[in-house]
Amino acid sequence: MSGRWPGRNRVAVAGYAQSDICRQFDRPLGAVAVDTARRAIADAGLRVDEVDGFVASSLLPSAGGHAVVDGISTVSPHWLAQHLGANPRYAAGFQGYGQLPGSVAMAVHAITSGAADHVLVHRALHNPAGSYHGNTMAEAKGQQQWTMPQGFFGPLAMIGLAANEYLQRYGATREALAAVVVEARKNGARVPWSFWRDRPLTVDEYLAAPLVSDPVGRFDCDIPVDGVAAFVLTSAERARDLPHPPVYIAGLASGQPTRARLPLHWPLDDIVEVGQETARRLWAGAGLGPADVDLPQLYDGFSPFVWMWLEVLGFCPVGEAHRFVLDGGIDSDDPEALPVLSGGGALGNGRMHGVPQMLECYLQLSGRAGPRQRPDIHAGLACHSSPHYGGAVLYTGEPT
Amino acid sequence: MTAARPVPVPDERSAPYWDLAARGILALARCGRCGRFAHPPDVVCPHCHHTDPGFTFEPVSGRGAVRSWTVVRQSFLPGFDVPFVLVDVALDLEEDDDVRLIGRLVDGPDAPLRSGAEVEVTFEQLDDRVAVPAFTLADRTRSVHSERRFPRQSEHTERLAPVDEP
Numbered sequence: 001m002s003g004r005w006p007g008r009n010r011v012a013v014a015g016y017a018q019s020d021i022c023r024q025f026d027r028p029l030g031a032v033a034v035d036t037a038r039r040a041i042a043d044a045g046l047r048v049d050e051v052d053g054f055v056a057s058s059l060l061p062s063a064g065g066h067a068v069v070d071g072i073s074t075v076s077p078h079w080l081a082q083h084l085g086a087n088p089r090y091a092a093g094f095q096g097y098g099q100l101p102g103s104v105a106m107a108v109h110a111i112t113s114g115a116a117d118h119v120l121v122h123r124a125l126h127n128p129a130g131s132y133h134g135n136t137m138a139e140a141k142g143q144q145q146w147t148m149p150q151g152f153f154g155p156l157a158m159i160g161l162a163a164n165e166y167l168q169r170y171g172a173t174r175e176a177l178a179a180v181v182v183e184a185r186k187n188g189a190r191v192p193w194s195f196w197r198d199r200p201l202t203v204d205e206y207l208a209a210p211l212v213s214d215p216v217g218r219f220d221c222d223i224p225v226d227g228v229a230a231f232v233l234t235s236a237e238r239a240r241d242l243p244h245p246p247v248y249i250a251g252l253a254s255g256q257p258t259r260a261r262l263p264l265h266w267p268l269d270d271i272v273e274v275g276q277e278t279a280r281r282l283w284a285g286a287g288l289g290p291a292d293v294d295l296p297q298l299y300d301g302f303s304p305f306v307w308m309w310l311e312v313l314g315f316c317p318v319g320e321a322h323r324f325v326l327d328g329g330i331d332s333d334d335p336e337a338l339p340v341l342s343g344g345g346a347l348g349n350g351r352m353h354g355v356p357q358m359l360e361c362y363l364q365l366s367g368r369a370g371p372r373q374r375p376d377i378h379a380g381l382a383c384h385s386s387p388h389y390g391g392a393v394l395y396t397g398e399p400t
Numbered sequence: 401m402t403a404a405r406p407v408p409v410p411d412e413r414s415a416p417y418w419d420l421a422a423r424g425i426l427a428l429a430r431c432g433r434c435g436r437f438a439h440p441p442d443v444v445c446p447h448c449h450h451t452d453p454g455f456t457f458e459p460v461s462g463r464g465a466v467r468s469w470t471v472v473r474q475s476f477l478p479g480f481d482v483p484f485v486l487v488d489v490a491l492d493l494e495e496d497d498d499v500r501l502i503g504r505l506v507d508g509p510d511a512p513l514r515s516g517a518e519v520e521v522t523f524e525q526l527d528d529r530v531a532v533p534a535f536t537l538a539d540r541t542r543s544v545h546s547e548r549r550f551p552r553q554s555e556h557t558e559r560l561a562p563v564d565e566p
Contacts, residue, residue, distance in 0.1 A: 064476075134476045134477075135477060136478055137477070138404065139406060139408075139409045140406045140409060141409040141411070142411070145410070146408075146439075146440040148406045148477065149406055149407060149530075150486075150504060150532055150533070150534065151405075151477065151480050151484060151504050152486055152502040152503070153476055153477050156472075157486055160471075160486075161469070161470050162468070165467065165468035165515075168515040169515065210474075211471070211473050212473055213471070213474070215470075259446070259498075260438075260446035261500070262439075262500065265500060267468070267488065
């Protein structure tokens with residue numbers, strides 16, 4: 001594929017809603033999702049009966065074998081549409097990694113094809129009672145027989161191996177992880193709905209916390225939460241007649257490694273090579289480059305991902321992101337730095353799976369960030385998941 | 401009492417692998433179509449994408465180089481005492497098939513590790529019929545084996561003698 005992405009500038013975000021983010025809601029997840037969806041639709045100046053498309057991923061990202069119950073531990077787009085009393089022409093779930101960019105892409109395709117006029121994209125995350133990833137499985141079947149009996153299980157060991165590969169190869173330190181986490185928590189502390197609001201973290205507190213899977217420690221991992229966010233997407237033409245300034249979708253890309261690996265084996269070279277290919281497609285399709293983006297919101301569900309996204313997107317050379325973050329390169333309070341976690345990210349909000357990145361792009365580009373509003377923001381980038389499995393969406397305040 | 405570790409459940413593609421592992425032999429699946437090693441053996445060959453790969457299992461040296469490692473300090477599975485070390489090992493093969501195995505380093509969390517460290521396969525007995533590949537630092541292999549330093553993960557492990565090495 002070459003040339004510009006034909007979908008660019010044709011779809012815009014017209015409204016949003018974000019629930020409070022907490023460890024556990026005192027109401028069912030589905031009830032909060034319906035309330036949040038209603039608020040998003042109203043925010044976009046629409047009625048429920050005008051929303052004719054619903055797209056979401058309903059993955060519960062836990063290795064703990066928790067029961068998946070629609071409306072309780074997950075909320076599918078079909079469940080949400082039905083419980084809102086909507087009768088959509090298009091309802092579809094996204095499967096795969098990079099759940100939020102993947103859902104946005106499906107919404108864009110539905111709108112540009114005419115399958116739907118107004119699409120609600122939502123994400124509802126749940127923190128089940130008990131251990132999030134702990135699993136009492138006695139037998140390892142299928143793909144899991146190759147890793148579970150050996151003790152390799154769950155995303156902590158996955159990111160531990162990838163992060164240590166980076167540390168060993170480039171001489172990075174835990175202080176350079178702390179720089180990511182402290183920056184995320186600084187910004188998250190300023191976000192009214194964040195689980196971590198008013199609770200920044202110091203480097204000393206970071207270093208004093210227990211290691212979980214070396215070199216990854218407790219605060220390198222986003223905390224599991226209950227939370228719901230919803231966005232209304234529509235055509236750029238229709239969005240201009242709605243109450244809020246449209247935020248245009250200027251580009252999107254996602255990736256998928258071709259090399260088969262053991263389950264959750266994410267070697268650094270796979271992450272970087274496939275991530276660079278995704279970035280190349282993103283920039284080529286949008287006709288923009290890293291220098292055009294003033295609000296790159298990088299995914300930080302595990303802190304080392306921020307280094308990796310910085311490198312694959314071309315914000316700094318491969319192997320140098322750890323120095324870049326230590327040198328203040330991502331300080332959102334420095335006008336000369338790259339504010340890659342200005343929305344707080346996952347580490348500063350809770351495990352909202354790409355929502356903080358997309359929401360920060362939307363709020364800043366529509367001028368709706370309130371006291372956190374940054375001046376002169378023109379283009380934002382919302383990343384989600386690992387660079388080699390995930391995706392990114394480029395947003396602009398004006399058509400490019 | 402510590403719960404038992406999860407045991408692998410062999411299926412039609414993996415049964416030879418586990419049969420040989422129980423005898424202390426690391427064997428990899430070789431595609432009958434393109435001749436390359438494929439681990440794990442999938443329904444389609446990962447290299448030539450043939451849907452009837454006709455895998456045969458071939459013993460390999462079990463030696464390799466550590467690409468990365470992590471010390472697991474919070475286990476999410478039964479039967480694993482923390483801390484323990486996982487190593488990501490690129491197996492030494494004549495062919496450049498980039499076969500990686502991830503397993504425990506039985507030498508423990510204080511073993512001197514570095515990228516590129518040479519390791520060789522060893523086996524952890526889960527019960528009298530199941531052995532799971534793990535690794536040990538190559539230059540310490542002899543002393544580790546003579547001391548029978550198999551990890552004490554379960555009552556099963558402690559009750560049973562280690563298998564003979566290949």
